[in-house]
Amino acid sequence: xxxxxxxxxxxxxxxxxxxxxxxxxxxxxxxxxxxxxxxxxxxxxxxxxxxxxxxxxxxxxxxxxxxxxxxxxxxxxxxxxxxxxxxxxxxxxxxxxxxxxxxxxxxxxxxxxxxxxxxxxxxxxxxxxxxxxxxxxxxxxxxxxxxxxxxxxxxxxxxxxxxxxxxxxxxxxxxxxxxxxxxxxxxxxxxxxxxxxxxxxxxxxxxxxxxxxxxxxxxxxxxxxxxxxxxxxxxxxxxxxxxxxxxxxxxxxxxxxxxxxxxxxxxxxxxxxxxxxxxxxxxxxxxxxxxxxxxxxxxxxxxxxxxxxxxxxxxxxxxxxxxxxxxxxxxxxxxxxxxxxxxxxxxxxxxxxxxxxxxxxxxxxxxxxxxxxxxxxxxxxxxxxxxxxxxxxxxxxxxxxxxxxxxxxxxxxxxxxxxxxxxxxxxxxxxxxxxxxxxxxxxxxxxxxxxxxxxxxxxxxxxxxxxxxxxxxxxxxxxxxxxxxxxxxxxxxxxxxxxxxxxxxxxxxxxxxxxxxxxxxxxxxxxxxxxxxxxxxxxxxxxxxxxxxxxxxxxxxxxxxxxxxxxxxxxxxxxxxxxxxxx
Numbered sequence: 001x002x003x004x005x006x007x008x009x010x011x012x013x014x015x016x017x018x019x020x021x022x023x024x025x026x027x028x029x030x031x032x033x034x035x036x037x038x039x040x041x042x043x044x045x046x047x048x049x050x051x052x053x054x055x056x057x058x059x060x061x062x063x064x065x066x067x068x069x070x071x072x073x074x075x076x077x078x079x080x081x082x083x084x085x086x087x088x089x090x091x092x093x094x095x096x097x098x099x100x101x102x103x104x105x106x107x108x109x110x111x112x113x114x115x116x117x118x119x120x121x122x123x124x125x126x127x128x129x130x131x132x133x134x135x136x137x138x139x140x141x142x143x144x145x146x147x148x149x150x151x152x153x154x155x156x157x158x159x160x161x162x163x164x165x166x167x168x169x170x171x172x173x174x175x176x177x178x179x180x181x182x183x184x185x186x187x188x189x190x191x192x193x194x195x196x197x198x199x200x201x202x203x204x205x206x207x208x209x210x211x212x213x214x215x216x217x218x219x220x221x222x223x224x225x226x227x228x229x230x231x232x233x234x235x236x237x238x239x240x241x242x243x244x245x246x247x248x249x250x251x252x253x254x255x256x257x258x259x260x261x262x263x264x265x266x267x268x269x270x271x272x273x274x275x276x277x278x279x280x281x282x283x284x285x286x287x288x289x290x291x292x293x294x295x296x297x298x299x300x301x302x303x304x305x306x307x308x309x310x311x312x313x314x315x316x317x318x319x320x321x322x323x324x325x326x327x328x329x330x331x332x333x334x335x336x337x338x339x340x341x342x343x344x345x346x347x348x349x350x351x352x353x354x355x356x357x358x359x360x361x362x363x364x365x366x367x368x369x370x371x372x373x374x375x376x377x378x379x380x381x382x383x384x385x386x387x388x389x390x391x392x393x394x395x396x397x398x399x400x401x402x403x404x405x406x407x408x409x410x411x412x413x414x415x416x417x418x419x420x421x422x423x424x425x426x427x428x429x430x431x432x433x434x435x436x437x438x439x440x441x442x443x444x445x446x447x448x449x450x451x452x453x454x455x456x457x458x459x460x461x462x463x464x465x466x467x468x469x470x471x472x473x474x475x476x477x478x479x480x481x482x483x484x485x486x487x488x489x490x491x492x493x494x495x496x497x498x499x500x501x502x503x504x505x506x507x508x509x510x511x512x513x514x515x516x517x518x519x520x521x522x523x524x525x526x527x528x529x530x531x532x533x534x535x536x537x538x539x540x541x542x543x544x545x546x547x548x549x550x551x552x553x554x555x556x557x558x559x560x561x562x563x564x565x566x567x568x569x570x571x572x573x574x575x576x577x578x579x580x581x582x583x
Contacts, residue, residue, distance in 0.1 A: 019391025099228025117238025
């Protein structure tokens with residue numbers, strides 16, 4: 001099938017909105033890209049219901065149609081006729097002027113799908129009258145048909161063979177108006193492109209209201225002033241077909257309450273209703289189950305402008321209903337059906353379906369258990385948490401998706417919360433250990449700092465003592481110099497005494513002995529003073545070296561003390577910052 005829904009993953013934020021609204025459990029695949037979570041489409045399973053387009057707030061999901069190609073082909077001279085869905089009345093600004101613009105572009109003929117809707121109602125009633133089915137599921141909506149063909153083929157025997165109003169219009173144009181050139185649908189629905197593919201491409205273009213309106217605005221198209229008209233006989237109540245329950249209203253208009261017609265619409269309910277229908281007892285089936293994909297029917301379909309409220313749409317449809325009934329008696333509608341009976345073949349407006357169901361992977365009990373354990377769900381309570389944040393309806397659905405590899409464990413918010421709680425507890429434990437370490441380290445640092453301060457003080461005392469010793473040595477040196485001078489004087493005196501004693505002869509001999517003794521003592525004194533001087537120099541050099549070493553020790557102790565203080569302050573800041581942080 002044509003890939004209608006486009007996926008710009010660069011804009012995807014992994015919010016799971018698309019998963020939550022998607023009626024097909026495996027049509028979206030969650031994966032990680034770096035640190036980011038992304039959700040991509042599996043186009044083989046997508047039914048183009050458009051729910052994700054409405055849900056996505058980041059423009060990650062868009063769709064393609066044939067608007068550009070349709071207008072380009074017209075401008076190149078391609079022969080094209082169009083039919084326009086009744087929902088145009090509630091969607092296109094100045095929709096009748098748009099029809100005139102089509103004429104100016106070269107459109108050959110224009111038909112109202114309201115006529116095809118009347119034919120569709122006629123075909124439903126006649127087929128039911130001829131075949132008397134137990135039940136029939138309506139199929140004007142291609143997303144519904146795709147869902148049955150792909151995901152619930154058990155409903156295929158009950159799917160109405162009658163064409164949708166659009167395809168009834170296309171068949172009427174081809175077989176009864178003999179239109180052989182291309183046909184374009186002016187449509188409110190993205191998925192119609194799939195229907196056209198499945199019905200031998202009788203329709204070549206699916207031009208949605210939204211893209212057409214955007215094209216007109218983007219290109220500054222000035223629409224003609226005149227109002228365009230349709231090229232076919234007037235239609236009946238088919239103009240309300242695009243409204244929820246439109247088929248039901250038409251059938252009951254012709255048959256009253258003779259047939260039970262139940263209805264369901266909206267992506268959030270209709271597909272679940274179809275699944276329930278397939279399991280329901282036949283005795284509870286209606287004759288016609290009228291189903292639509294969009295909650296407000298085709299009037300606010302997937303390819304509409306979405307600029308109107310449901311009440312504005314209701315007003316437009318009510319005007320169409322009143323216009324269809326205005327001035328017309330019941331005989332008018334009876335004659336219309338009589339004309340259809342005379343001019344149309346029921347077989348022309350029925351189709352065959354080509355089922356191509358998606359192969360579904362069965363999930364074993366053991367696989368499901370493994371997925372639950374991977375999600376950290378070990379008890380009944382956690383396995384029925386069912387918050388839906390991951391996009392799945394239940395935790396069991398999520399576990400199945402993990403087994404089928406269309407979702408990932410990291411997308412479970414409960415798992416993430418639990419991991420965060422565990423991380424928080426771990427951080428609290430680490431914080432406590434850090435506090436204990438800080439307190440212990442702080443005490444040790446304070447003790448070490450005190451000891452270093454004591455050493456610093458002792459070193460300063462040593463320096464002081466060395467200075468005192470230096471002063472004593474200096475005083476001693478001064479005294480030594482004085483003694484040296486005295487010894488020198490004594491030596492001179494003793495020398496003089498010896499000279500005088502020699503002059504005195506024998507009488508001065510004893511005095512000469514004393515003078516020699518004094519001179520010898522003076523010599524020894526000078527020798528001792530010289531040795532003391534040398535020792536003093538050595539002492540001064542040693543004290544200088546000691547003083548330098550002490551200074552170096554004091555300087556290093558000061559640096560170490562400062563570093564200790566910095567470490568202590570850093571530790572306090574670190575612990576304070578850690579204590580203020582919470583995961």
